[in-house]
Amino acid sequence: MASKPRSVNEWIKRYLKEEKPRSKSLIVTIFGDALVPNVSGVWLSELIELLQPFAVNERLARTSCFRLIEEGWLESARDGRRSRYALTPSGIRRFEHAYRRIYNPPQSGWNRKWTLVVFPRSGSALDRNGLRNELAWEGFASLAPGVFVHPSADTQSLAEILEQLEPQQRPIVLDAADAPDLGARAVSELTGECWNLSEISDTYRGFIDFFEPAVSLASEGMSPENAFVLQTLLMHSFRRASLHDPRLPGDLLGADWPGHAAYDLCRRLYRLTYRDTHRFLKAKLSEPIGQGVPDSVLQRFDGLSS
Numbered sequence: 001m002a003s004k005p006r007s008v009n010e011w012i013k014r015y016l017k018e019e020k021p022r023s024k025s026l027i028v029t030i031f032g033d034a035l036v037p038n039v040s041g042v043w044l045s046e047l048i049e050l051l052q053p054f055a056v057n058e059r060l061a062r063t064s065c066f067r068l069i070e071e072g073w074l075e076s077a078r079d080g081r082r083s084r085y086a087l088t089p090s091g092i093r094r095f096e097h098a099y100r101r102i103y104n105p106p107q108s109g110w111n112r113k114w115t116l117v118v119f120p121r122s123g124s125a126l127d128r129n130g131l132r133n134e135l136a137w138e139g140f141a142s143l144a145p146g147v148f149v150h151p152s153a154d155t156q157s158l159a160e161i162l163e164q165l166e167p168q169q170r171p172i173v174l175d176a177a178d179a180p181d182l183g184a185r186a187v188s189e190l191t192g193e194c195w196n197l198s199e200i201s202d203t204y205r206g207f208i209d210f211f212e213p214a215v216s217l218a219s220e221g222m223s224p225e226n227a228f229v230l231q232t233l234l235m236h237s238f239r240r241a242s243l244h245d246p247r248l249p250g251d252l253l254g255a256d257w258p259g260h261a262a263y264d265l266c267r268r269l270y271r272l273t274y275r276d277t278h279r280f281l282k283a284k285l286s287e288p289i290g291q292g293v294p295d296s297v298l299q300r301f302d303g304l305s306s
Contacts, residue, residue, distance in 0.1 A: 004213065008222040011214050012229050016055055019210075021236055023056045024064040028073065029236045031087055032095045034228070034277060037294040039287040041077075041086035046285055053229045097138070097157045102235070102242050103300040106260055107152050110249035114187055115153040118172040119146035131171065134161045139246030141194035149187065149194065152249045188252055195246050197253075203241045204258035208265055211237070215265070218272040224283070227276030234273070238266045267301040274304060 005011040030050060035042055042050075048061045056064075065085060068074040073091040076083050087095065117135060132148075138157055140148040162170050178186045191197070211234060218230060245259055253259070274297060282289045298304050 005217065007220075008214065008217045008226045008230055011217055012053075012226060012233070015210070015233055019233075019237075021054065021233065023051065023054075023060050024067055026051065026054055026056065026232065026236060027061075027064055027068060029232055029239060031074075031091075032098065033232065033235045034281060036087065036092070036095060037296045038278075038281055038289045039285055041084045041287070042285065044076075044083040044085060047085060049284060050228075053225060054232075093160065097154075097160070098239070098243060099300075100154060100157065101139075101245075101247060102239055105302045106250065106263055107247065108250040110151060110251045112177060112251075113151070114176045114178075115140075115150050115155070115158070116143075116174040116176050117148040117158075118174065120171060131161070131165070131169075137243075139195075139248075141246065143187070143190070143194065150246065151188075151252060152247065154247075191248065191252050195248070200241065200245050201258055203244065204262040207237050207241050207262050208258060211265055211269060215269055215272070218269060222273075222276065224276040224280035227273040228280040231270065231273035231277045234266060234269055238262065263301075267304075270301060271304050 005014055027047070030047075044062070044065065047065070048058050051061050065074060065076070069076060072088055073094075074085050075088045076085050078084075117140060119131075132142075135148045138150070138154060138161070140150045140153070143149040158173070162173075178184070178188070180186065214230065214234075218227075222230065241262060242259075250257070250260075274293060278289070278293045278297075
């Protein structure tokens with residue numbers, strides 16, 4: 001049995017050895033979590049330097065950025081022989097949707113209403129497939145052919161998705177409630193069939209097991225670079241779990257649902273890293289960064305200063 005890490009630096013080395021995060025996913029996390037609140041873009045040379053502590057070499061960094069450009073996440077601009085990278089407008093929209101799901105606390109109460117998205121008969125299969133993917137990203141489940149359901153949908157994100165469609169392509173959106181007086185089956189009974197909660201639960205438990213020891217190590221202090229690396233790995237792992245979580249209200253989940261404990265753990269560890277992460281970025285990036293941590297960061301996880 002491997003010995004327990006005795007410092008944040010040892011913990012980071014173990015994570016990178018056992019988990020081996022993909023460079024493309026790391027770049028997405030670095031942009032979304034660390035760069036977007038502070039700067040408008042980053043030089044490729046600076047991004048390569050930020051990736052070095054994760055054992056990502058220059059060739060892999062360049063290749064990953066090229067692929068993210070192809071996928072519509074990043075855009076580049078040249079200044080002589082230098083390249084500067086920034087998120088595309090669509091990339092920014094994707095992050096804004098993800099932010100609300102990652103950083104906002106889990107929903108506990110529920111008004112027992114369901115949001116139904118119903119596809120009309122018109123519309124091409126391609127349009128429908130694209131919308132299905134967007135709805136799945138937002139945690140909707142297929143209740144029946146052409147009918148998608150969620151008990152606590154993010155209406156802002158749903159409205160932004162529908163705004164991208166032509167009016168004739170837009171589905172019907174309904175607020176609905178169970179009708180128990182008719183002897184019908186309640187939608188809540190289908191929770192286990194609609195969403196793969198056991199797999200998501202296992203992912204959250206794995207996250208907790210891996211990151212819980214890092215809390216006490218981080219509490220003892222760390223370098224700004226290690227704070228940045230730890231925070232990036234934290235959000236890289238939590239993002240993988242939370243973005244597959246449909247974010248159902250607590251009334252539909254058991255009291256032992258590990259998503260709540262994972263969120264609390266992520267918040268505790270983030271509070272130990274975000275100040276030193278800001279110092280690290282300020283020292284590494286050429287674009288001026290304010291002395292204080294941006295308000296958009298301070299508001300994460302229901303308020304980091306509380």
